[in-house]
Amino acid sequence: MANLLWLQGGACSGNTMSFLNAEEPSACDLVTDFGINVLWHPSLGLELGENVKVMMEKCLSGEIPLDIFVFEGSVINAPNGTGEWNRFCGRPMKDWVADLSAKAQFVVAIGDCATWGGIPATAPNPSESEGLQFLKRAKGGALGEGFTSQAGLPVINIPGCPAHPDWVTQILVAVATGRAGDLTLDEFHRPKTFFSSFTQTGCTRNMHFAYKVSTTAFGQRKGCLYYDLGCRGPMTHSPCNRILWNRVSSKTRAGMPCLGCTEPEFPFFDLAPGTVFKTQTVMGVPKDLPLGVDRTGYVKLTAAAKGAAPAWAEEDIFVV
């Protein structure tokens, strides 16, 4: 039996909604099949008010072993570093986060806000939000760069806006069943099993990417969304086209550009007007090229690929 406590900071509950839609395994499977005891969760917890506070104090005293501490949402430090804008059970949430993280065997950050600050931390960041161990790309965050949980791991980051439900439950199962040692994390503490490949990996529009045929308006079946509509699939680490959403589709398959929501900079360009759903260019060349590709190589590749494009690549084709 592994005790799990889930708290929310500066959050929209989107990751909770995602988690509750998990299928492989489901949220119920965690309890019935994998021995996870949910001490409390904002949407599932039975305790209210003082009882929640007492339960958390028992976690801090060690009376209740805290195996997995899950945090969703940003850590809010406003105003002026006090955290008073986000109080919970009688004290700033950021203080609960610090104390509970120090006691937990494993700490798991779910979603962009908890991992690197996400949308709340977008400039000018009025809530002084940050993630548990990062603020965007900068190491540190609420717990500090050197933090490790009782089990010796840094915060396990499962980013996304929201995170895919199965990324969440599969990592929780790994931790709860004693297989945390099998997890390898990348430089941003993301499990490599999910975040080594790109959103583009498995995208059904890859043939249009290859032949440099662009989608020019929303709703088109043909074309790649990278060239004009700001898709970040070639630069974003996620398995969105390997582990499908609702087991059916993905943003790019449905004609929606990837927003890069598993990367620390999300939302990109601080949501400045004209930057969303529009590929940013410098003299006609995308500002952000597919990872590892340089400008000269990209120009050469484009000319060659465009010239080799078959007729079908320019026509409507069913890619969902």
Place this chain on the structure above:
Amino acid sequence: MATDADETLRREIAGLLAGGLETEVFPRAEDSAQVNAIVSRLQSEGKDLASKLVIAGFTDHTITADELEQPCETCMYYLIKRRFCDLPELMLPVEPEWSCRLWRI
């Protein structure tokens, strides 16, 4: 695929450009803000063929900018088989060696 209507319109465009239609070849769209500004103008002012060509800065030859040749042939909006510009605000038949300041790859 190319159509007779495309061919007729392509000849008309070629005639306009060869006949001295002064288009806004420069400045090229250096960044996305300038691209958006030109596209906005096309949406509001590009009501007829000539105004589209003028605003987009069409030429019947390739322009080189920032050490990059910018022919329709390599542009993301160009449909090779149809020889056609697929940018929604233009949607015009073109020739591969033509150019405009909305060129992008």
